[in-house]
Amino acid sequence: MEEVLKEKVKSIDSIIAKMKTHGEHSLVELLKEEIDKLKRLNEEYETQLSNKTVKNKETTATKTKYTLSDGSIYVINKGKNYKYLYDSNTSVITYEFSNGQIERTFPTGIKEIRRTDGKIIIKTSEKEYDVIN
Numbered sequence: 001m002e003e004v005l006k007e008k009v010k011s012i013d014s015i016i017a018k019m020k021t022h023g024e025h026s027l028v029e030l031l032k033e034e035i036d037k038l039k040r041l042n043e044e045y046e047t048q049l050s051n052k053t054v055k056n057k058e059t060t061a062t063k064t065k066y067t068l069s070d071g072s073i074y075v076i077n078k079g080k081n082y083k084y085l086y087d088s089n090t091s092v093i094t095y096e097f098s099n100g101q102i103e104r105t106f107p108t109g110i111k112e113i114r115r116t117d118g119k120i121i122i123k124t125s126e127k128e129y130d131v132i133n
Contacts, residue, residue: 011034018030056067066074071088084095091107100116113121120132 015030015034019027022030051068051070052072053069054066055069058065058067062078064076064078066076068074068088073086073088074083075085076083080098082095082097084093086093093105095103095105097103102114104112106112109124111123113123115121118133121129122132123129
């Protein structure tokens with residue numbers, strides 16, 4: 001909630017700053033520009049959302065597999081041990097485990113592990129890794 005309020009205050013501050021720097025623009029013109037920008041963002045969001053609709057669902061004894069309209073694959077393990085998403089646009093595989101840990105594997109082989117204690121581990125190979133607190 002606090003983050004949303006901060007974002008709204010930031011938007012209002014940017015409108016006020018534009019009014020101060022562009023004296024010839026009226027408040028109505030600036031608000032129309034902001035509304036147009038929001039409409040474009042909403043259209044982009046709707047396009048991305050429509051690309052992620054479920055095209056096919058396969059259920060087996062151990063898992064449920066969803067194929068999305070953009071070619072991505074989302075799998076939920078029945079034991080609720082993990083979920084994973086293969087994003088066809090970026091070729092990134094994301095695992096989410098029941099303990100809250102999230103692992104992302106990139107096409108380059110780099111693995112990002114976000115642990116529940118807030119630590120982020122970047123693995124470049126089996127033996128080489130960096131820990132970010």
